[in-house]
Amino acid sequence: MTAKVLEVQNLKKYFPVKTNLFGRGTEFVKAVDGVDFHINSGEILGLVGESGSGKTTTGRTIIRLLDPTEGEIIFDGQDITNTRKKDLRKTYEQMQLVFQDPFASLNPRKKVGNAIEEVLYVHGMKDRAQRRERVFELFDMVGLRGEEDKYPHEFSGGQRQRVVIARALAVDPKLIICDEPVSALDVSIQAQIINLLMSLKNRLGLSYLFISHDLRVVKYMSDRVAVMYLGKIVEIAPAEELFKNPAHPYSKALLSVVSGAGSGRKKKKIILEGEVPSPVDPPSGCRFRTRCKYATELCSEIEPQTKCLGDEHYVSCHLY
Amino acid sequence: MLEEYRSKNVEVYSDKEWLEADATEERVPEKKTAFTDFTKKLFRHKGAIVGAVIIFLFIFSAIFAPLLTPYDYDVPDISSVLEAPSGTHLFGTDEFGRDILTRIVYGSRISLEVAFIAVFFSLILGTVLGAIAGYYGGVVDYIITSITDIAWSFPTTLLAIAFIAALGTGVQNVIIAIALASWSGYCRVVRGQFLSLKQREFIEAARVLGMSDARIIFGHILPNALTPVVVMATLELPKAIVIEASLSFLGLGAQPPVPSWGVILDSGKGLLDMAPWVSFFPGLMIMIVVLGFNLFGDALQDVIDPNSQ
Numbered sequence: 001m002t003a004k005v006l007e008v009q010n011l012k013k014y015f016p017v018k019t020n021l022f023g024r025g026t027e028f029v030k031a032v033d034g035v036d037f038h039i040n041s042g043e044i045l046g047l048v049g050e051s052g053s054g055k056t057t058t059g060r061t062i063i064r065l066l067d068p069t070e071g072e073i074i075f076d077g078q079d080i081t082n083t084r085k086k087d088l089r090k091t092y093e094q095m096q097l098v099f100q101d102p103f104a105s106l107n108p109r110k111k112v113g114n115a116i117e118e119v120l121y122v123h124g125m126k127d128r129a130q131r132r133e134r135v136f137e138l139f140d141m142v143g144l145r146g147e148e149d150k151y152p153h154e155f156s157g158g159q160r161q162r163v164v165i166a167r168a169l170a171v172d173p174k175l176i177i178c179d180e181p182v183s184a185l186d187v188s189i190q191a192q193i194i195n196l197l198m199s200l201k202n203r204l205g206l207s208y209l210f211i212s213h214d215l216r217v218v219k220y221m222s223d224r225v226a227v228m229y230l231g232k233i234v235e236i237a238p239a240e241e242l243f244k245n246p247a248h249p250y251s252k253a254l255l256s257v258v259s260g261a262g263s264g265r266k267k268k269k270i271i272l273e274g275e276v277p278s279p280v281d282p283p284s285g286c287r288f289r290t291r292c293k294y295a296t297e298l299c300s301e302i303e304p305q306t307k308c309l310g311d312e313h314y315v316s317c318h319l320y
Numbered sequence: 321m322l323e324e325y326r327s328k329n330v331e332v333y334s335d336k337e338w339l340e341a342d343a344t345e346e347r348v349p350e351k352k353t354a355f356t357d358f359t360k361k362l363f364r365h366k367g368a369i370v371g372a373v374i375i376f377l378f379i380f381s382a383i384f385a386p387l388l389t390p391y392d393y394d395v396p397d398i399s400s401v402l403e404a405p406s407g408t409h410l411f412g413t414d415e416f417g418r419d420i421l422t423r424i425v426y427g428s429r430i431s432l433e434v435a436f437i438a439v440f441f442s443l444i445l446g447t448v449l450g451a452i453a454g455y456y457g458g459v460v461d462y463i464i465t466s467i468t469d470i471a472w473s474f475p476t477t478l479l480a481i482a483f484i485a486a487l488g489t490g491v492q493n494v495i496i497a498i499a500l501a502s503w504s505g506y507c508r509v510v511r512g513q514f515l516s517l518k519q520r521e522f523i524e525a526a527r528v529l530g531m532s533d534a535r536i537i538f539g540h541i542l543p544n545a546l547t548p549v550v551v552m553a554t555l556e557l558p559k560a561i562v563i564e565a566s567l568s569f570l571g572l573g574a575q576p577p578v579p580s581w582g583v584i585l586d587s588g589k590g591l592l593d594m595a596p597w598v599s600f601f602p603g604l605m606i607m608i609v610v611l612g613f614n615l616f617g618d619a620l621q622d623v624i625d626p627n628s629q
Binding site (some may be wrong): 089100107 | 520521522524525526527528530531532539540543
């Protein structure tokens, strides 16, 4: 069995929406509400779900941009759930983040090469010539050789995302959390970035947590895929298995709208009724029951347990 | 396995188009430096030109004061008391026979010194406090914001007079008083900038890259927050000049025989019916210089942020 690079247990992140007199929360948005998964070394785990399902919050909580409300984050065998901010630098040498919007994630006043040099300096590379050499190496790796001395505004979106990837790679991480890295880019550019991420993964032995709402991209990239709905993972399975035999009614609906998914025959699209319920006051029992056509009384009373359908295929639904 | 998926998972774009898109090159924005664009716009702005010329003459006369006039600013000349403007004394003379033009030219040194030093210190004070409040938030923010609101609620001149009352008169104390009375504006602006900038992804990126708070505040947020502060400072300079002149006029600032514009203005106020030129020219100078700074500051604001008119 391969080593787990990241293990997340019962992760919860609540944001207070109403506070009482003493500044303590009385009502919460339950953005992430009890999420378990792990990522094996060298694996790409896709995390899909519609907007508001808590995928981005999950990513940000894992990398501790947000403090978890509850749960455990075990990275590379170390519990980093409560590591103090000061001591996170060591963790950040192993785990990095690629942001969604490459126009917002680069400092507009710094030449991109210098920005990466600064990262190397902060992480202990004090020799200037050595830093410079590493910057050249990184830019070469992402296909931007000789572009080190430009400002972010001189680059296109795709090129900027390459710079962001180079910056994440500067510290030589094991795991990169990709938070919708291609959804802000033109479709024709998306493939370039995806191919770059794939080749870097193979070359450097990286693992990714790949957050996206684009099923096509996730299917192409991921080894395993987790489907998130309203703060919970409803189904997690190897990509091939999930796209062939989705078990959870939500996954079925989600996958049915990707034309050509699964086998070649025409399948009927399942259109979900209604809106995503408010994460402040989620439905009792199964969270999907308000939009699920198979919902029974049982679904509103008891929250479904995670069941194994064999071969690493887990689902949380009373149907199984 | 992957191959199989590749052939089936494409919606709008065919496989070939989507996966081998490397051939398509993205359009790179035209290379244009922000700086040349900025200067070009500034030079096309009439207010900026007029303002810049006035500011240049003002600074020039302050620096080269001894070369511009044959007279001394503080040596009385009994033979030419209260002479009207003429070829020898362009702006006339005061009750001690001193050349008004000479005193005004030397006086610009005091205005310049007070304005720039006071604005510099109030800018530093306000920026540092605003940065700390905006970045850390919570109790620190609450305390700093409360102090700022109190300082903000007093008219600057009144607050400066209060500080002078505590510190005593003199040019140096005027600088301290103006700096202490006018930092609150910078604090508010910088705090607002920090509040919005610290949410930006490149600041989150800096945090994830393991950078220290000090590095993030001074290296990453501050350079992006300074533009409105610079504009504000150019508009604070004329205010500082007016406050200095007001304090000196009231006898709270520079003391005679120091040729501050406020002091000259004050010395002529009893002679308005006999020798109006003693008060008229320093008053005119204050007006022109303040106008120059305001024109330039407004132009700067227009050029930097066209939406804020």
